[in-house]
Amino acid sequence: MICILATLKVKKGKEDLFEKIFIELSKDVRKIEKGNIFYQISKDREVENTYIVMEQYEDQESVDAHGKSEHFRLAGAKLAECLEGAPVIKRLDAIS
Numbered sequence: 001m002i003c004i005l006a007t008l009k010v011k012k013g014k015e016d017l018f019e020k021i022f023i024e025l026s027k028d029v030r031k032i033e034k035g036n037i038f039y040q041i042s043k044d045r046e047v048e049n050t051y052i053v054m055e056q057y058e059d060q061e062s063v064d065a066h067g068k069s070e071h072f073r074l075a076g077a078k079l080a081e082c083l084e085g086a087p088v089i090k091r092l093d094a095i096s
Contacts, residue, residue, distance in 0.1 A: 001037065001094035002063055006053040006087045014082040015049060021078050022051075028071035035062020049084070056094065 010018045022041050029039045038056040057063045066072055 001096070002057045002060060003092040003094050004053070004055040004057075004063070005090040005092065006055070007090075008051045008053065008079075008087045009084040010049045010051060010082050011084045012049060018051070018079065018082040021075055021082070022053075025071060025075040025079075028075075029066065029069075032071065033062065033066055033069065035059065035065060053087075 008018075019041075026039055026041060029036050033039075035058040036055070037058060038054065040054045042052050042054065044050040044052060055066075057066065
């Protein structure tokens with residue numbers, strides 16, 4: 001299994017829009033992507049305007065499918081206007 005932690009810094013004043021878009025994206029990921037095991041966005045309690053996305057996938061094919069999916073690409077275009085820079089992505093291998 002593959003895990004991903006994405007850290008996203010959101011522009012001040014864009015938090016509500018960001019959360020709305022991401023909630024919809026999360027619903028689509030969970031509903032449509034068969035290789036997705038876990039997909040959750042959380043707001044950092046210690047760092048202002050910072051969000052962490054925790055993701056888990058069955059395999060690399062599932063990760064690739066997520067990145068190429070229509071719902072991810074459409075949401076990504078909308079989310080870009082909310083972000084204060086590129087997300088910081090950390091890839092991990094799950095240990096069972």
